[in-house]
Amino acid sequence: MEIEKGKTAKYLKEKRPVPKEVTEQLKSFTKTKKAILNALKEVHKTIPELAMELNMPKEDVVYQLMSLVKYGQVAPDDIDDMDEYFYYKIKSNGKN
Amino acid sequence: MIMEETKKKILEYDALVVGGGIAGGESALNLANLGYQVLLVEKDLTIGGKMIMLSKVFPTLDCAACITTPKVSEIARHKNITILTGAEVKKINKLGEHRFEVDVLQKPRYVHVADCTGCQLCEDVCPVSVSDQYQYGMVGRKAAYIPFSIASPRAAAIDIENCTLCGACERACPTKCIDFTQTEEEYLVKARSVVVATGFNLFDPLKIPRYGYGRFKNIITSMQMERQLAPTRPFNTILRPGDGKLPDNIAYVLCTGSRDKSVGNPICSQVCCMYSIKQAQLLMGALPMADITIYYLHIRAFGKGFNEFYAQAQDMGVEFIKGKVGKISEKENGNLILRYEDIEAGVVKEAEHDMVVLSVGILPNQGIADVFENEKLELDPFNFVQQSDMLASPAKTSIDGVFVAGTASGPMDIPDSILSGGAASAETTSYLRRGTL
Numbered sequence: 260m261e262i263e264k265g266k267t268a269k270y271l272k273e274k275r276p277v278p279k280e281v282t283e284q285l286k287s288f289t290k291t292k293k294a295i296l297n298a299l300k301e302v303h304k305t306i307p308e309l310a311m312e313l314n315m316p317k318e319d320v321v322y323q324l325m326s327l328v329k330y331g332q333v334a335p336d337d338i339d340d341m342d343e344y345f346y347y348k349i350k351s352n353g354k355n
Numbered sequence: 356m357i358m359e360e361t362k363k364k365i366l367e368y369d370a371l372v373v374g375g376g377i378a379g380g381e382s383a384l385n386l387a388n389l390g391y392q393v394l395l396v397e398k399d400l401t402i403g404g405k406m407i408m409l410s411k412v413f414p415t416l417d418c419a420a421c422i423t424t425p426k427v428s429e430i431a432r433h434k435n436i437t438i439l440t441g442a443e444v445k446k447i448n449k450l451g452e453h454r455f456e457v458d459v460l461q462k463p464r465y466v467h468v469a470d471c472t473g474c475q476l477c478e479d480v481c482p483v484s485v486s487d488q489y490q491y492g493m494v495g496r497k498a499a500y501i502p503f504s505i506a507s508p509r510a511a512a513i514d515i516e517n518c519t520l521c522g523a524c525e526r527a528c529p530t531k532c533i534d535f536t537q538t539e540e541e542y543l544v545k546a547r548s549v550v551v552a553t554g555f556n557l558f559d560p561l562k563i564p565r566y567g568y569g570r571f572k573n574i575i576t577s578m579q580m581e582r583q584l585a586p587t588r589p590f591n592t593i594l595r596p597g598d599g600k601l602p603d604n605i606a607y608v609l610c611t612g613s614r615d616k617s618v619g620n621p622i623c624s625q626v627c628c629m630y631s632i633k634q635a636q637l638l639m640g641a642l643p644m645a646d647i648t649i650y651y652l653h654i655r656a657f658g659k660g661f662n663e664f665y666a667q668a669q670d671m672g673v674e675f676i677k678g679k680v681g682k683i684s685e686k687e688n689g690n691l692i693l694r695y696e697d698i699e700a701g702v703v704k705e706a707e708h709d710m711v712v713l714s715v716g717i718l719p720n721q722g723i724a725d726v727f728e729n730e731k732l733e734l735d736p737f738n739f740v741q742q743s744d745m746l747a748s749p750a751k752t753s754i755d756g757v758f759v760a761g762t763a764s765g766p767m768d769i770p771d772s773i774l775s776g777g778a779a780s781a782e783t784t785s786y787l788r789r790g791t792l
């Protein structure tokens with residue numbers, strides 16, 4: 260069989276169906292990502308502010324938000340008046 | 356996954372080094388510099404072991420990456436060293452003097468490393484985000500990913516367990532080096548000697564439920580703090596994982612999982628006192644307003660420059676409390692209450708901190724003993740590789756021709772691991788020459 264370079268995922272897909280948990284996990288991440296990016300659209304926010312608005316545990320916001328910082332979609336901004344929490348904003352040249 | 360019909364590739368080497376941490380790397384490099392052909396088998400996607408993940412090193416506070424990176428690239432470029440990453444030794448048989456037969460299994464990376472430029476375009480387009488094991492779960496990573504920026508090889512890999520096979524990475528890859536048709540590779544290695552440098556495991560603090568690790572989000576391990584302090588950190592600065600607050604009152608609990616029979620590890624891990632003192636100094640630099648308190652049983656500052664390093668931390672204002680922490684509980688604001696026995700005053704006290712670091716101990720990585728089939732690799736009473744002649748020939752094991760390097764033989768710091776790697780290469784050389792002279 261001639262393997263087509265750059266289009267090999269389909270060969271593995273035939274042999275090994277993608278487990279349901281993997282697609283569920285992707286759906287859940289995509290949903291959270293959209294919610295966070297949406298919440299940051301207008302103004303920068305701190306983690307407790309995001310957690311309150313999205314009704315999410317603060318530790319989950321830390322994990323997901325920091326992942327989005329790593330992926331180049333969100334950037335840290337200045338710190339609040341109490342020097343406790345950073346604000347986070349959408350990265351201006353951010354990719355979606 | 357359906358296994359393809361594979362044919363074992365046969366390889367021949369003077370020395371097989373199992374484990375590509377700093378100790379195994381040092382052994383491989385010395386042997387290669389003497390002209391021996393070395394196969395370095397590393398189970399992870401990158402060589403460098405734990406050291407490549409550290410922030411700075413005690414007692415000099417040199418940047419860990421600045422020391423590791425040149426060494427790792429020298430190993431990677433050496434013409435006498437072949438490296439197999441993502442590979443594990445499955446069986447070792449000694450057929451006679453200088454005759455070892457070794458089965459090695461290499462898992463598919465789904466990327467042709469030689470063609471990967473490390474451009475990260477695959478990462479950018481991959482839609483999946485899962486926990487990043489190289490950041491000890493504090494942040495996510497993609498299913499198409501480069502382990503970290505100073506990984507060696509600095510090449511992508513596909514986490515097939517979490518991949519949706521959407522093909523986006525392949526379409527984005529400019530060199531077309533992603534290949535989902537890759538399968539496991541089996542090798543039969545004929546080696547004239549073996550160096551075991553499989554390193555250590557970290558103590559899992561979930562085994563001490565009264566400390567609340569896992570339940571209370573502002574308690575982290577010392578390895579997680581190393582990552583937070585490293586230039587390739589998971590967060591924009593040091594933050595509490597529970598709510599993203601800048602901490603200003605951090606406690607260290609030494610001997611977590613060391614010198615503790617109740618968790619099955621009665622011995623001292625040798626490095627926890629010093630790495631905690633190091634982290635305390637680095638935190639004082641990163642968070643100048645923060646208070647750092649170290650709860651200890653005894654401070655073991657026995658190496659060259661260690662006691663001065665300890666005194667330096669005291670001078671900087673790190674508070675040392677001789678106290679045994681019994682229990683940690685959490686307040687509504689995420690702060691933590693440490694209940695401890697103040698050993699000097701002989702009373703039980705409580706103290707509040709906003710973040711706690713558990714200085715986890717060093718445990719043996721026992722699995723390697725099981726791969727030896729026809730001869731027994733003896734372990735010591737604590738399940739590290741037994742040094743059969745510790746004083747006269749510290750790298751010798753129970754099998755002639757098999758040598759041990761680094762923390763595979765017991766807890767030790769980086770300088771001692773490098774020395775031990777050097778001793779293992781010297782003893783391997785003398786064994787190899789015994790066959791030729």
Ligand SMILES: Cc1cc2nc3c(=O)[nH]c(=O)nc-3n(C[C@H](O)[C@H](O)[C@H](O)COP(=O)(O)OP(=O)(O)OC[C@H]3O[C@@H](n4cnc5c(N)ncnc54)[C@H](O)[C@@H]3O)c2cc1C
Nearest residue numbers: 374376377378398404405412413553554555761762768769
């Ligand atoms: C939090 C923390 C901070 C530290 N800070 C310092 C410091 O500041 N200064 C200092 O001197 N020391 C420090 N240390 C100690 C230091 O990490 C060790 O001394 C050093 O990493 C030991 O190197 P090693 O090569 O023996 O083991 P490792 O680093 O554990 O390397 C072993 C390698 O073998 C691989 N391996 C394991 N099993 C197999 C197998 N079956 N097949 C193939 N490969 C295998 C592993 O993947 C790994 O790459 C610190 C330790 C910790 C936990």
Ligand code: SF4
Nearest residue numbers: 481518519521522524
């Ligand atoms: S094929 Fe897998 S690794 Fe590649 S982009 Fe899709 S999910 Fe990510």
Ligand code: SF4
Nearest residue numbers: 471472474475477528
């Ligand atoms: S696999 Fe391709 S896209 Fe990914 S880093 Fe390598 S060269 Fe770049």
